[in-house]
Amino acid sequence: MRLSRIGIPVLAFIIAAGLCVLAAFFSVKAVEDSSLEGVETALSLEELDWAEVDVNGLQVFLIGEAPDEAARFEAMTAAGTVVDSARVIDQMLIAESEGIRPPEFSVEILRNDDGISVIGLIPRETDREALIERFTGIAGSSGEVSDLLEIADFPAPEGWREAIDFSMRALRDLPRSKISVSADHIAVKAMTDSESARRRVEGDLRRRTPDGVELALDLSAPRPVITPFTLRFLIDEDGARFDACSADTEAARDRILSAARAAGVPEDANCRLGLGVPSRQWGDAAVMGIKALQELGAGSITFSNADVALLAEEGTDEALFDRVVGELENGLPDLFALNAVLPETPDETDAGPPEFTATLSPEGSVQLRGRINSEIARQTADSLARASFGSEAVYTAARVDETLPASWAARVLAGLEALGELSNGAVRITPDLVSVRGNTGNPDASDEIAALLADKLGEAGEFEIDATYLEKLDASLGIPTPQECVAQIREIVGDRKITFEPGSANLDASTADVIDDIAELLQLCGDFPLEVQGHTDSQGREEMNEQLSQERAQAVLDALRNRRVLTSAYRAVGYGEERPIEDNATEAGREANRRIEFTLVQAEPAEEDSTAPEELEESATEGDTGTDEDGENTEDGSSSDDADSPEEGTGE
Structure with a gap:
């Protein structure tokens, strides 16, 4: 229970x-x-x-x-x-x-007289404080830097640092500018002080553009004052062309060039824009003149301010000439005054016109030859030439001919002034023509010479100009002459050495920096005859030394070529032990004799000049002027090949 x-x-x-x-x-x-x-x-x-x-x-x-x-x-x-x-x-x-895509890094830089403003997105690894310090240094004490940069925690894209460094260099040269920077694209819009400054800055920026970066330049300069305001248009056996072309507006320039191209001028022809135009109807008058000359078929027409000179070709149909000139006189605006000339056919028994010539060589020497109308005129021409080109450079061999016209002296002096606008060339004076031909580093030289001659010779003065622009002669681009390049190579090498692996022609890794610097300079200098020389000491057999020096010189030349240097005018020569600069009995002497030299070789003079030296060489290496084994004076210097003791038979 x-x-x-x-x-x-x-x-x-x-x-x-x-x-x-x-x-x-x-x-x-x-x-x-x-x-x-x-x-x-x-x-x-x-x-x-x-x-x-x-x-x-x-x-x-x-x-x-x-x-x-x-x-x-x-x-x-x-x-x-x-x-x-x-x-x-x-x-x-x-x-x-x-897999997350990084943002687009870019910076926009604005610079004016008040300072610098910088806005954009930069990667975190970019030192922002250092960047702003660089901007502050460029702005100077009178300018402020507005920092509106933002930072993203992503790695910098390839080329970012080089693009920023390039933009800093551009900013220093352009006090009024806008620069947009990304890793693969840089756009520069700026105002320069003058046309020459614009060309200099543009050339410098294009040479220094980093690899893989697209550069867009929009550089402008104030319009120059052109005086006299000149246009000269010709049609002859070589075709239609401008000796000088000026316009006051872009619209006038386009109309003038359109008329000229219709008359046969090449598509690349151009007109300078400038101030000082005598009439707002300049473009209308120029187009009328070009069309009139086109209808005549040959000759020249020159506008110098409001004075217009038309010179027809000998043999032009007189009726055609009268009609064209009459239409042009009636069509030109009131301000313009026309002087038209139809030359008479010369007498077949004429022995030929007298002439005066002045030549300017690339080395700067000037020779005056031919006829001049008085002793005073000859002394005046000689004085002008010496004042323009230097007293030691002028040689006068002109003779006095008192039968020449009174205007002859003025034509000679005008020709000498025109010659001063060229780097090298010649002026030929005849009773009917002043001819100027040569090379120049000024792209506007033809316009300036035409303006000078039109002013000095008057409206009836006939002249022709063939001025060839060569970039290497343009001082505004900062391109060194071959002699300056050789001297700068010597400075670049300095105490550094172009070294090789012992007993071989393989460049030592430590040599890369000096080769890079030399290559950068030679890319700027352009193509000129340069000899890369290899030298050894006296140890070893002479044949082996010569072969080794040749291989080493060729190795340097190949290294320059691999760095995109134009080497078509260069040559590599091995001299072995035949040109020592020190005593081979000591180690220090042997080390000095193991070297690479860069030598400028100028062209041999013409055979008829028997008194000229056969070859002029200027060494571009460190060292003192001395005497070689053959007793010839040379300017020697070197970049020693290597400092190691040579092995037997290597001739290092």
């Missing part, structure tokens, strides 16, 4: 406990299923299909790889709308960010 009273309650309790456990199990199962289904539905509605859901009792686990942190947070938020966020366990991973 007692057992029944105890057993029944216990059994009831056990049954009740079992029922509770069973009820709890099914309740938890229901909660899990409900949470799982609800969270999966929420993620599906947010299109977060990459996320997976697992449940364990009241805990909800989010599993999967989120594409980024924002997507992970979005999945957590979606799950929190279904269940208590405290029940959501984050077991998601974030995808690697390697």
Whole structure:
């Protein structure tokens, strides 16, 4: 009985406990299923299909790889709308960010008299403080630097540092400029002080543009004052061309060039824009003159301010000449005065006109020959030449001919002034013509010579100009002469040495810097005759030394060629041991004799000049003027090949 009273309650309790456990199990199962289904539905509605859901009792686990942190947070938020966020366990991973595209880094720099403003996005590895310090140094004490830069934590793109350094150099030369910089593109828009400054800066920037960078230049300069305002148009056996062309507006320039091209002028012809035009109808008058000369078929027409001189070709039909000139006189604006000339056919018995010539050589020497009309005129011409070209450079061999016209002296002096505008060339004076031909480093020389002659000779003066622009002669571009290049190579080498591996023609790795510097200079200098000389000491057999020196000279030449130097005019010559500069009996002497020299070789003079030297060489290496083995004076210097003791037979 007692057992029944105890057993029944216990059994009831056990049954009740079992029922509770069973009820709890099914309740938890229901909660899990409900949470799982609800969270999966929420993620599906947010299109977060990459996320997976697992449940364990009241805990909800989010599993999967989120594409980024924002997507992970979005999945957590979606799950929190279904269940208590405290029940959501984050077991998601974030995808690697390697594929994220970096931003476009760029900087825009504005500079004016008030200072510098810089705005843009730069990579974190760029030293912002150092960058601003560089801008401050360029702006100077009177200018301020406005820093509007932002930084992104991404690596700098390739070429970024070189582009920034290049922009800094450009900014120093352009006090009024806007420079837009990215790793592969630089755009420069600026105003320069003059046309010569514009050409100098443009040439310098284009030479220094980093590899792989596209450079866009928009440089402008104030328009020059052209006086006299000149246009000269010719048609002869060589075709139609301008000796000088000036215009006051772009519209007038376009109209003038259009008329000239219709008359046969090449497409690349151009007109200078300038101030000082005598009339706003300059373009109309110039177009009329060009069309009139085109109708005549040959001759020249010259506008000097408002004076117009038309010279027809000998043999032009007189009726055609009268009609064209009459139409031109009636059509020209009132301010312009026309003087038209139809030359008479010369007498066949004429022995030929007298002439005066002045020549200017590339070395700067001037020779005056031919006839001049008085002793005073000859002395005046000689004095002008010496004042223009230097007293020591002028040789006068002109003779006096008092039968020459009174205007002869003025024509000679005008020709000498024109010759002064050339780097080298000649002037020929005849009674009917002043001819100027030669080379110049001034792209506007033809215009300036035409303006000078038109002013000095008057409206009836006939002249012709053939001035060839050569970039290497343009001082505004800063291109050194061959002699200056040779001297600068000597400065570059200085105390450094062009060294080789012992006993071989393989350049030592330490030589790369000096070769790089020489190559950069030679790229600027252009093509000129240069001899790369190899020299050795006297140790070893003479034949082996000569061969080794030749191979080493060729190795230097190849290294320059690999650095994109134009070497078509260069030659490599090995002299072996035949040209020592020190005593081979000492180690220091042998080291000095192992060297590479750079020598400028000028062309041999004409055979008829028997008194001229056969060859002029100027050494471009360090050292003192001395005497070689043959007793000839040379200017020697060297970049020693290597400082190691030579091996037997190597001749190092």
